[in-house]
Amino acid sequence: MPYPKKLLNDYETVALDLHPHWWYFVGPVIAVVGSIVIGVLSLALLGGDGLSDAARWAALVVLGLCAVWLAIRYMKWATTNFVITSDRVIFRSGVLSKRGIEIPLERVNNVSFKQSIFERMLGAGDLLIESGGEDGQQRFSDIRRPDRVQNLIHAQMGVNESRRFGGQPAGHDVVSQLEKLEGLMERGMISRDEFDEQKRRLLRS
16 A cells, blocks of 8 residues: 555655565465475375375465465555655554654765665665664665665755755756756666656656
8 A cells, every 4th residue: 555645744745655575475475385285295195094184184274374474474565665755765564553764855864775686686675774863774675676766865865955955946956956867767777757757846846
């Protein structure tokens, strides 16, 4: 589900709203598939005696537990949001109880990402944000396209800074921001849709 709009400040807009990468589901999916395969093999290899009945029930119990694990993981995935707005970076998660982290863009000191070779092939990775807050560095795992997210945060920081210190971005500031965004798009760091969205935000401001 998307990040609730009622939790946004006045005139705050959402630039990006992400759920964790699909890699988040690998563990429970493998468990479900494995339990099905083991159950089928055990039933095929055993005869029709009491041992096969016990194996059948054991396979059903294991499959049920794995299915519950997958359902719980899905609920956690659906209620976990990594959000970049015009003012903040927000992380919110939790099905019943909620926890969240908010980092104002003006407090962000550095944004970096980390990917293994395998994660790079999948398009996933970790994002590290250093801020002037009490928590210092925050790590966010299973982020989709962390390099693009990093660039988008930097772009939003520039727009936010121009707005705070200039009231509204001057014409040359808008042109400069558009040139930066165009360069990111040409290097494949952001998509055409992301460029168009940021362009609309700059022109509206």
